[in-house]
Each structure stands twice: as C-alpha cells, then as structure tokens.
Amino acid sequence: MNALIKSATIVDSKSDFHNETVDILIEKGRIAKISKRISNPNNYREIKLDNLHVSQGWFDSSVSFGEPGFEERETIDNGLKTAAQSGFTAVALNANSNPVIDSYADITFVKSKAQNKATSLYPIGALTKASNSEDLAELFDMKNAGAIAFYDYQKPLDNPNLLKIALQYASNFDGLVCSFPQESRISGTGVVNEHINSTRLGLKGNPALAEELQIARDLFLLEYTEGKLHIPTISTAASVELIRAAKGKKLDVSCSVAIHNLVLTDDYLDGFDTRYKVLPPLRTQKDCEALIDGLKDGTIDMVTTDHNPIDIEDKKIEFDYAKFGTIGLESAFGALQTIFSTKKSISLLTQGKQRFSVNESTISEGAIADLSLFNPDADYQFSKSDITSRSKNSAFLGMTLKGKVYGIIANNKIVLK
Template identity: 60%
Template sequence: MNALIKAATIIDSKSSHHGTTVDIRIKYGKIRLIGQNLSQEKGEKLIQKENLYASQGWFDSSVSIGQPGYEERETIDNGLTVAAKSGFTGIAINPNTYPILDTSSDITFVSKMGEGHATSIFPIGALTRNSESVDLAELYDMQQSGAVAFGDYQRAVSNPNLLKIALQYTQGFNGLVLSFPLEDNIAGTGKMNEGITSTGIGLKGIPAIAESLQVARDLHILEYTGGKLHIPTISTAASVALIRDAKNKGLDVSCSVAIHNLFYTDQALLDFNTHYKVLPPLRTQEDIDALIAGIKDGTIDMVTSDHNPLDIERKQVEFDNAAFGTISQEATFGALLTLVSEKKAVQLLTNGRERFTQTSFPIEKDTDVNLTLFTTKGSYTFGQEHILSKSKNACFLGARLKGNVFGIMANQKIVLK
C-alpha cells in the first residue's frame, strides 16, 4: 500500500501533528513521511479531498454479525465492508450467533473468516455457556484464541456470584468482563422506556431503575473483587451518575452509549415503528442530556453503533413481537457530529481500541497505517441509498446528519467510498 494523502488535518491527541494540516506519505503500510508540499511519487495513490481530516482508525465496541448461523441477517464479509465504509478499522463482534461464541474454536472460526479485510475483527466471547448465565464459558481458552472481552449480548448476568467469580478469574490474564445493564425481574416483558409515552400509547415499559439497579450491583461487586469491567450501552441519567462516582473511587470500569440512545427519545415510538425498538430502550430528553454531560466530562468512554442487523421477519411484525435492534453503523459518525465537536467525536470513536485490544496507532512517522479519512462539512438526509448492510432495519432513515466518511486505510488496504 503506497499512497500520498494531501492536505489532511490531523485529529489525534496522541500525535505531535494534532491540529495541523499536513501531507502524509505511506509506503508498504507504514507512515514514512509527514510534512508540507510533498509531491506524488511513481506508484503512489493520490488521496486528495476538500476539507479532509485524518484520525486514528475508529473502533466500534458493539457490532452484531449474523455469521455463523444467521447469514440472512449479515455475513462477516459484507459486515466488514459496511464497517470500513462507515469509517471503522476495527470492530468488536458480539457472540449472539448460532452457535453462540462460547468456545475457543468458535473464536478461531470468526477470526479466520475476518482475515484479509481492511477492517479487523475482534471477537467478544460469551461470558457464560450459551449465554444462559448458569456456568462460565471457557474464558481463558477463548482469550488465547483471540477473544478481546467476555459478555452475553443483551443478556444480563442474573447471578451476582457468577459475575464476582468472573471478575476474580479474569484478573489472572487481564481479561475484560462485560455486564449488560438490565435487571430482568424489573424489566419484565417491557418493550420500551416506562414513562409518559409508554402509558399514552399503551405499551409495557422498562423502567430506568431496571438499568441503574443492575449497574449499582455490578459496581459494588467490582469494588469488592477488583478486575476490569465494561458496561455496554447505558441509557439513563442514574447510570451516568453511578459510573461517575465509581471512576472517582478509582474502579477500573468503562462504559459505552449507543448512538441512537443519544439521538432519539422514546417519542420516536409514537407511531409504533419497530426500527426504534432497541435495547436498552430509547429514553427521555433528560436522560439524553445526562448522557451528553457524561460524554463531555469523560464518564462515558466511547460511543458505539450497537449495530444489529435483523431480517424482515424479525422486524416487520406487530410491535410486541418484533426483536430489539437497529442498524446504525452507517450513520454513527454523521449522527454523532450533530451532537459534539469533531475532536470529541474522534475521541469517542477511538477510545474503545485501547480498552478492548490494548493497541494504538498514533499518526507519527514509522507507525503502521491505521487511519480513518473524513470530512466535517456538509449535511445530508440519511436514506435507503446510505444503507450498506444486508438487513434494512435502520432507525436513522430520514434523520439529518453532518459530515461524511471518505474511507479507511489499514491492514495494507485502502477502502474509499
């Protein structure tokens, strides 16, 4: 991969070139020169765009890909193409496949399937066997095969002692434990946020306390055991406050928020559109305000697409029977840029890599190329033509978004839109 990037503004707080506009020469997958007025050499691909920005490659900490088992929803091959064209050079994939990824051979399979792409795949192994919250899965063996974390996607660890043992056990190999923030007994059969909107349209609600109670429990366990805990996709003001306090105590905890939980309130469900049926559910404007405050003060570490392709049989049914989930990856950057500055957006889209993979690719001479190229200018309405996934359950249809992704450069490959 030989290329010359012209006049790119660098957004990378770990780079000495942060905030400057420079040319970048790339030879054989490494940054060889960063400077001004560089001339294109023979064999170099010229990348020159108006209002071009470059950052470390973005990382998405929660992505669902159907394969193996649900290839009609999404395949690994197309899923990685979607990620690349959405600006992500790395994605952590959830274990909600068939079979569930709970053995070392499962992890090896998806890792091998992901080879040869610009975007790297990082499997999350199930925390418990078959994600049933009864017995721990083979965590150490899965880590040795490439698993970067352990969690049961959208399934809470109902047994607190199981979480305690997991946090203690994984300290022996620096493992990262994920615990989905939902107390099932309180959530019950709820379909959306419990509040004025759910009462008005007659749908069963999931109270905010169903999340915050679980978060409080998990943080108490973490304080007792030590270890590394990640709480994925929080959605309530109370959760932000609890995690803020835990970080002030020095606990090793991180958390993420899904982009749609920052962008939409529960009023999006007034017409019973199942594209907005997600878990955790869309909450209130007060919750969104608290989440954004948590982003600004560093309580919330990362934003994820929580991308979850689902086939038509799972979404175009009665609201009560529809599955939770939406595809959001194609819209993540454009939606986030409507809420925060480009510097904060890049920070939120790159923080996950170090937490999950302990790697970083600062934009410096002789560093391996791992770049996302984008612009902050312009706006557009997200439509069917912007959907790249096999499944079409996109909650952002009709949303007004900002900026655009040009593509990525990673793993000796260039993917441009």
C-alpha cells in the same frame, strides 16, 4: 500498499501535525512522510477528496454481524466492508450468533473469516456457555484464542454469584468481563421506556430502575472482587451517577453508551416504528442530556454504534413481537456530529481501544497507517442508499446528519466508497 494522500487536515491530538493540512506519503502500509507538499515521482495512487480530514482509525466496542447462523442478517465479510466504509478500522464482535461464540474453536473461526480485511475484527466471547447464564464459558481458552472480552450480548446475568466468580476468575489473566445492565425481573416483558409515552401509546414499559438496580448490584460485586468490569450501553441519568461514584472509589470499571441513546428519545415512538425498538430502550431528553454530560466529563468511557442487523421478517411486524436492535455503523459519525464538535466526535470514536486491548497508532512518520478519512462539514439526509449492511433497520433513516465518511486506510489496504 503505497499511496499519497493530498491536502488532508489531520485530526489527532496526539500527533505533532494536529490541525495541520498536509500531504501524507504511505509506503508498504506505513506513514513514510508528512509534509506540506510531497511530490509523487513513483506514481503512487493519489487520494484527493473534497475537504479531506484524516484521524487515527476509529474503534467500535459493540457490533453484531450474525455469522455464524444468522447470515441472512449480516455476514462477517459484508459487515467488515460496512465498517470500513463507515470509517472503522477495528470492531469488537459480539457473540450474538447461532451457535453462540463460546469456545476456543468459535473464536478461531470468526478470526479466520476476518483475515486479510482492512478492518480488524476483535472477537468478544460469551461469558456463559451458550449465553444461557448457567455456567461460565471457556474464558481462559477463548482469551488464548484472541477474545478481548466476555459478554452475553444483551442478556442480563441474573445470578450475582456467577458474576462474582467470573470477575474473580478473569482477574487471573486480566480478562475484561461485561455485564448487560438490566434486571430482568424488573424489566419483565417491557418493550419501551416506562414513562409518559409508554402509557400514552399502550406499550409495555421497561423502567430505568431495571438498569440502575443491575448496575448498583454489579458495582458492589466489582468492589468486593476487585475485578475488571465493563458495562455496555448505559442509558439513564442515574446510571451515569452510579458509575461516576464508582470511579470516584477507583473501581476498575468502564462503560459505553449507544449513539442512538444520545440522539433519540422515546418521543420517536409515536408511529410505532420498530426501527426505534432497541435495548436498552430510548429514554427521555433528561437522560440524553445526562449521558452527553457523562461523555464530556469522562464518566462514560466510549460510544458505540451497538450495530445489530435484524432481517425484515423480524422487524416489519407488530411492535411487541419485533426484535430489538438498530444498525449504526453507517450513521455513527454523522449522528455524533449533530451533538459534538468534530474534534470531540473523533475523540469519542477512538476511545476505548486501550480498554479492549486494541492497537493504537497516532499519525506520525514511521507509524503504521491506520487512518479514517472523512469530510466533517457535509450535511445530508441519511437514506437507504447510504446503507451497506444487508439489513436496513436503521433508526436514523430520514434524519439530517453532519459529516460524510470516505473510508479507511488500514492493514495495508485502502477502502473508499
């Protein structure tokens, strides 16, 4: 693949060309030249776009596509197309499928479905067999097949001894164990944050305590085992403090926060719209502010869309019975920019690669072209026409977002909207 990108502003603090507006020549999938002005004698495809900015490719540490088993929600093929058009050159795929991805063969299957795509797919294997929290899955075999981490998606591991064993076992091959932060006996059948709004609306509450107790337990186990732990999608102010203290002890822990938990609060629940039924639930403004501070000071390592397509039959029903989840790939950049500067938003979208063993590539001559293309200044109202996913369950529909994504150049391919 050969191309010439014209007049692009580079946003990459690790690049010598950071903040410069330049032309970028790509030959055979690599950056051949970066200069103020490059001619095109070979008649390569030219990419000229309004207010074009370019950064190293974005990474999402938590996406679900459904396949195998839930193709009506999303397929791997269309999911990767959606990711590419949303600016992501790499995504980590949860074992949120039927059957659950819990073996060498399952990892091989999903990787085969993602071959020759612009966006790279990195599978996360289930931590326990069938994600049933009873027996550990084939962790070492899945690691050898290409699994980058192990996680029972949004299913708490109630047995602390099982997590202890997982942390000890995975440390033998540098495996990354993920534990969903929810104490299920405390959360019970709660569907929203337990607070003033849950009481006012008559909806069952899931208290912040459920998350914080589980995180405290997991951090004690981590300290005991000296393992390697990732806590996905934290959502409360006290959770930030717990992880901040753990990092102060030099424990090998990382965590993420879903973008919707940064931008939205439980005040959005007034209309009983199930698009806002997510797990962990939307919390309070105080929690949002603490999470944002956690990202600013590095306590929280990365953001994620926690992209989770849900078909209309499981969303357009009574709030108590609707499934948890929102899609988030298409809205990620625009939503982040309602809170952070462009530079910080890009930093957050590229962090996490090292933790999940994903290839990093700065924008420099000779480097592999792994690029996200975008206009950071375009304000627009997010609508269904902006959604490429099969499922349309976005919590950001109707919101004014800032920044339009053009697409990506990665894996020797160009994908533009």
